[in-house]
Amino acid sequence: DQQVKQNSPSLSVQEGRISILNCDYTNSMFDYFLWYKKYPAEGPTFLISISSIKDKNEDGRFTVFLNKSAKHLSLHIVPSQPGDSAVYFCAARPSLGGSQGNLIFGKGTKLSVKP
Amino acid sequence: KAGVTQTPRYLIKTRGQQVTLSCSPISGHRSVSWYQQTPGQGLQFLFEYFSETQRNKGNFPGRFSGRQFSNSRSEMNVSTLELGDSALYLCASSWGTPRSGELFFGEGSRLTVL
Numbered sequence: 001d002q003q004v005k006q007n008s009p010s011l012s013v014q015e016g017r018i019s020i021l022n023c024d025y026t027n028s029m030f031d032y033f034l035w036y037k038k039y040p041a042e043g044p045t046f047l048i049s050i051s052s053i054k055d056k057n058e059d060g061r062f063t064v065f066l067n068k069s070a071k072h073l074s075l076h077i078v079p080s081q082p083g084d085s086a087v088y089f090c091a092a093r094p095s096l097g098g099s100q101g102n103l104i105f106g107k108g109t110k111l112s113v114k115p
Numbered sequence: 116k117a118g119v120t121q122t123p124r125y126l127i128k129t130r131g132q133q134v135t136l137s138c139s140p141i142s143g144h145r146s147v148s149w150y151q152q153t154p155g156q157g158l159q160f161l162f163e164y165f166s167e168t169q170r171n172k173g174n175f176p177g178r179f180s181g182r183q184f185s186n187s188r189s190e191m192n193v194s195t196l197e198l199g200d201s202a203l204y205l206c207a208s209s210w211g212t213p214r215s216g217e218l219f220f221g222e223g224s225r226l227t228v229l
Contacts, residue, residue, distance in 0.1 A: 034217065036220075041222070042222055043119070043205055043207075043220030043221050043222045043223055044158070044205070044220045045220070046217050046218065046219070049217060089157070089158065091158075099146075099163055099165070099170055099171045100146055100163075100209050100210075100211055100218075101146045101147070101148030101160075101163035101165075101170075101171065101207065101209060101211075101218060102148065102160055102163055102171045102173075103148075103158075103160065103218065104160065105150075105157050105158035105159070106157060107156070107157035108157060
């Protein structure tokens with residue numbers, strides 16, 4: 001049973017516009033949510049995170065929103081740039097029995113930003 | 116500073132063989148985690164080591180094992196390889212505390228089982 005779901009395998013946006021990547025989770029017992037970006041032939045790179053007690057975290061062009069009642073989080077990239085084209089993974093850390101290295105990942109969304 | 120280093124980057128094995136993958140974490144990091152990435156399943160947590168002790172384990176069979184040395188370097192071993200073990204194996208390191216969740220990943224070891 002998949003606890004972290006990214007239902008859109010791909011997303012295409014125009015350069016300069018907003019990219020919105022979505023993630024749903026089924027387990028309420030997560031204390032941290034994270035977004036990672038992955039280029040081909042490279043390991044995932046940490047982008048931004050949010051604690052379960054917050055509903056928004058912003059870092060430059062990247063903002064993550066958390067809606068706990070809907071068990072949904074989203075990553076907004078504004079403005080989108082061609083260099084943002086990559087696979088984006090949503091991840092969550094279990095609060096019970098979890099540890100810093102134990103994350104549950106979604107299957108990823110491939111973002112393509114067109115010039 | 117140097118990032119997470121994984122060796123080898125690519126390897127090909129046949130069914131029934133065993134394989135050992137190595138990971139050197141970022142200097143000062145005491146936690147090392149291993150993940151398996153496949154096209155169908157995404158990234159799946161294998162295990163985490165902290166100060167030479169396994170402190171968390173994912174849902175993988177006993178053929179998958181690991182260890183961590185006193186210098187925080189880690190190895191994972193897969194015995195009796197199966198075709199389904201073909202995957203990208205990613206190592207990630209972190210300080211271990213506090214529980215912020217940020218992991219730093221290596222580039223991975225791509226294993227092909229024939």
